[in-house]
Amino acid sequence: MREPSETRILSVASEHLRQHGLRRFTVVAVAEEAGMTHANVYRYFPSRAALVDAVVDVWLKATERRLADIADGPDPADDKLERLILALARANRDLLAEEPHLFAALSQAVAKRHAISRRNRTRVRALFERVIDEGIASGAFEPRDRDRAIAFVIDATHRFIHPAALELEADVPQASVDARLSTLIRVALRVLGTGIV
Amino acid sequence: MREPSETRILSVASEHLRQHGLRRFTVVAVAEEAGMTHANVYRYFPSRAALVDAVVDVWLKATERRLADIADGPDPADDKLERLILALARANRDLLAEEPHLFAALSQAVAKRHAISRRNRTRVRALFERVIDEGIASGAFEPRDRDRAIAFVIDATHRFIHPAALELEADVPQASVDARLSTLIRVALRVLGTGIV
DNA sequence: GCAATGACAATCTTCAAAATTTGTAATTTG
DNA sequence: CAAATTACAAATTTTGAAGATTGTCATTGC
Known part of the structure; x- marks a missing residue:
């Protein structure tokens, strides 16, 4: 058939x-x-641009599903936040390494603020918010200001997540990037847990 | 004359x-x-590219001088680190707003890793290291690992300092960016001061 | 009536020639 | 002799015409 x-x-x-x-x-x-x-x-498909966006969107949605699986899991919120950040950073970095053309199309969609990327950003952000709120509810996180805490996590991890930032580090050894990211995550979790933010 | x-x-x-x-x-x-x-x-000037780089370098050096003045001041290390980050972030952001063409040339020099931008990066990083080392010496900062602490500060502030990251936020209200940056700086200082990193 | 096509205008890309700019070197000028 | 110019080759950009692609729509075929 x-x-x-x-x-x-x-x-x-x-x-x-x-x-x-x-x-x-x-x-x-x-x-x-x-x-x-x-x-x-x-x-x-209404246009060439829409067809390209549809291709990128397939990848974005698949990545979102994996993130949602993490966010929906039964684990403690701090574990889930760590895995969320790692999964998102790795998904983008692996795309850059393995599918550079697709990565470039994603990067453009983000830079030019296409609807698919704005919506993806909103949904991914919502997952982060959910997990952080869950951590607040369970007492794992005790930020002084929820919104500021969320902005802090997103801003601090930007370098390891945003396509434009990943392009800059394409030639840095993966192990070194991993080490820095893991430091950043550890710090962010402690910061959320101890009311620093 | x-x-x-x-x-x-x-x-x-x-x-x-x-x-x-x-x-x-x-x-x-x-x-x-x-x-x-x-x-x-x-x-x-040996080439057109060298002339362009020389123009960008004049701006970079002037910015560096202002940063060095902060780093060389008599104030406590945590104050100086805060002012260093703020001054660098503002210098780049103001350049984007007021001299977009010059900003674009700087952005390219950074993206293509021209010698002027690599050297600037090295020198600015050295200023950060000096101030952090000073803070460690005075007891204001007590990181568990000096190198990791430096990498953390640079990675976490990337979003507010790197030209490629600033371009993405050109249309976000300055006040909102300022608020997020000030949260990030406050957190970074607490993190350095309390041995979290 | 839904999927697909052929035919067409408008937009965008390619290509080759012309024009400009980059970069070098021998020569002039004060 | 140091600063600048003239003259020129090589590389790059511009330009305009030819060709291809995008996007629309009336029509075909099942």
Whole structure:
């Protein structure tokens, strides 16, 4: 049985973006490889930009699901916050290493504030808020100001999470980045736990 | 009395870069406005890139001097570290707001790891190290691991200092950025003071 | 009536020639 | 002799025409 057109276009587009990059990604080529004329692609995606965003969004949503699994788990909030930060940092860093073209498309979507990236950011932030609130409810975290505490965690970890920041460290040995990130996480957890923020 | 050629070229180049940006900055135009042929510019600067870097370097060095004044002051180390971070963050943020073309040139020099930016980074980092070491010597800071503590401060403040990170927040109200930065600084000082890092 | 196509205008990219700019070196000027 | 210029090759940018891609829509086919 034949794959429905929409998913088929999306998977061909994903391959094309990964292999050839944004610059050489064309609706005509995707359509041809999906066995249809380019006009038909526009039945499913309103524009080339929307198709690219859809490809990036598949990755973002998959990453979000893994983060939500962590946030929904039964573990203590401080454990979950640590794993949340680590998982997000690693997901982005691994994408940079393994799928540079897809990473570049994500990076652009973030830089140009596309809807997909703004919405992803909102949802990921909500996961962080949930876990921190859970930690406050359980007494694991005792920040003096909840909103400030959340902003602190996001600002302090920015360097290890944001695509623009990760690009700068692409050539730093992974072990060294890992060590610094683990220091930062340890500090952030202590800061949340001891009412410093 | 007529300004010597080298400084004259440099000041005309600075004006051109600020007004027209990197893209439209040409050695020919700078030379003409400085009242000479372009070949003569090459007596003083080995290439267009070197001239651009020299302009950026003037700004970097001026900023460094202000930071060094803070680091050399008689105040307690924790005060000085706070002022160091604030001064560096504000210098870069003000440059983005007031001289976007010069900021863009700096941003590129950093992204492409030009010698001027690598050396600036090394010297600014040395100032941070000096102040933190001073704080350790005076007992104001008691980190468990000096190098980790320094890395922590630099990583945590990255978002408010690095050009690539500042570009992302150009449209966030200054007051909100200031509030977050001041939280981050307060936390970092407490962290250094209480052996958390 | 839903999926797909062919035909088309508008936009964007490519390519090659022309123009400009970068960079070098021999020569001039004060 | 130090500062600057003229003259020139190499590299880069601009320009404009040809070609390709994007996006729309009326029409076809099942």
